[in-house]
Amino acid sequence: MKTIVAVLLATLSLFLSVAELQAQSTLAFEQPPDPSGGVILSSWYFPDGTDSDSYAYDSFVTDVTGPITEVRWRGGYQYTGYGLVNDFSITFYATNSTGSQPLCGLPEDNDVYLARYMVGSNAGETPVGSFGGIAMYDYHYELPQPFQVEAGVKYWVRIEGFTAGLPFWGLSRATGGDGSHFEYNNHMFRFFPHDEAFSLYTTAAPTYTITTSADPVAGGTTGGDGAYPPGSTATVTATPNTGWGFVNWTENGVPVSNSPNYTFTVSSDRDLVAHFMTAWTIATNAQPSIGGTTAGDGLYNDGSTVTVVATPNQSWEFVNWTEFGNPVSSSPSYQFVASANRTLTANFALPAGTVLFDFDDAPLHTPLPIDVTAGGITAHVDGTAGSYSVQSADVLGFTPTGFGGYCLYPSTLFLADLVIDFSELLSGFSIMYCPMEFGCDDSATMRVTAYRGATWVGTETTTVPTPGTYPVGVLSCSFPDGFDSVVVHYDSPPPICQDWVRVFLADNMIVTQAAPSAVEEGASMARVGASAYPNPFGDGTTIRFGLRAASSLKAGGTTSTLGARSEASGPDGEVSVRIYDPAGRLIRTLTPRAGTSSSIGEAWWDGRDAFGSPAPTGIYYCRILTAESEQSMQIVKLR
DSSP states (O other): HHHHHHHHHHTTTTTOOOHHHHOEEEEEEEEETTOOEEEEEEEETTTOTTTTTTTEEEEEEEOOOEEEEEEEEEEEESSSSSSOEEEEEEEEEEOOTTSSOOOOOOOOSSSSEEEEEEOOOOOOEEEEETTTTTTEEEEEEEEEEEEEETOEEEEEEEEEEEEEEOOHHHHHHSSSSSSEOOOOOOOEEEEEEEEEEEEEEESSSEEEEEEEEEEGGEEEEEEEEEEEEETTTEEHHHHEOTTTEEEEEEEEEEEEESEEEEEEEOOOEEEEEEEEEEEEEEEEEEESGEEEEEEEOOOEEEOOOOEEEEOOOOOOEEEEEETEEEESSSSSEEEEEOOOEEEEEEEEEEETTTTOOOOOTTTOOOOEEEEEETTEEEEEEGGGGGGGEEEEETTSSSTTTTTEEEEEEESSSSSSOOOOEEEEEEEEEEEEEEEEEEEEEOEEEEHHHHHHETTEEEEEEOOOOSOOOSSOOOEEEEEEEOOOEEEEEEOOOOOTOOOSSEEEEEEEEEEEOOOOHHHHHHHHHHOOOOOSSSSSSSOOOEEEEEETTTTOOOOOOEEOOOOOOOOOOOOGOOEEEEEEEESEEEEEEOOOEEESSTEEEEEESSSSSSTOOOOEEEEEEEEEEEOEEEEEEEEEEOO
């Protein structure tokens, strides 16, 4: 029979091209549009989705066994002016064990399906008139690889529109089915009335038969069998059973592919064999998980070479690989021959003087401030306006990558800072953060600013290298001369989409103690008092600071004696009084005046920035620079 078909095909090819043969299609299933109109929403807001997304599934049973080569459907927009469809996905599903609904997973998240096709366009959207007050359009798509169906078997199809605005596209209601369809929306699956308007076509041209098998049979399963039009694409799949690994595909004993997913253009009948052999599972993990990452996990055929790699995260060092607690290699790249199942642990450690605060011993559900101690260092952790608390890392229903145990969680949707004071002088600081970037494909900028006493030391910014809805990044700074407090600040939202909330979660804070020389220097620094009254303040505050006798203050016509000043104090040795926001940015330089004595200076701040605009409520830092000293303090604006 195959020989007759081949001869007939060869004869036909003298008169018809492959494309013309494929164009000879016949109807395999149809649910025609309902003339009364109405749409069944089936679209999502590309690329991140909204709560308005809806996914509609409908069942079908064909009378033929063979390839589905083309899908046609009708649809329209429930509401106009909210964006057009610019792409479609077509997904086929098996039915569940009871035959009542599709065997599927959550849309766009661990979904289970038989085949999925991305159209890559609006599928030839063509207007066909108005039905029930809704303008309707016809669509069609030729499948690049046929979907194989069996007569009498129940399948499900989901046709999903990708919209450039709110997801108001849907399939036309139809007649001729069972009068219902299945939907996922508002975070639940449900049945709704009405059929969906779609039709499925198979080829009327001669086809070739692709057959697969496994060797040995116990080694695994194969798929991709069926009838294929000439010139179409076929993909055959080999899936090893537990304890087996895929070797290759052969045809008539000749190897044709080393890939378990073998794709080719159909031009003849083919009988393909997938070969399997004993294989071993290699699994790796990091201890602790925050210390680094591992690679090399997988299924390896017996006798093959395995290389597992350990990569330490920032601030961490690789120690060794262990198996059942026994060291097996001190190299971060460990190579061996697969001969058994193995579970390997890459061990990481912090260098001497470096301490991890993971907040797992903090009181759960407690609002800040809290004191936490690790490695002999105590951190006083606070948030502006009581804006953070200790929560479980999976409080969102999932755990951000790298988080674990407890974390610092925002208690407000408004901008707020973390303010952390340490009992020891530090040279390095880092903290893992997760901004809530709803609907954004770029990332917010985070800033950390370090202080010594109340003196500004320096500031650093970072953005998440791989953005997303809940991305994770590490914010860090390093200042060898030492600091003892930091402010962690949401510096600016993503530059394109401008998220409507500007909050973040934080976990896994790592600090490094300063070198002894920096500690000694800090202990011997001369400190001259500075104060502000009132503090906190509303409309304004008077800043008072000490002056050394050997210096000169030029302000308001009064002169005191000051020595030469470094460049930071301003021209001609004048005193500089500067106001910084929590992110360490200079917002105002004040003009000092003489105080109550020759050793006291004063400056008035009205709570406004350099442009005359009221500064937001929050914590600010005042830095006074004279020729021989630096004085700093924290001041709080209430309104």
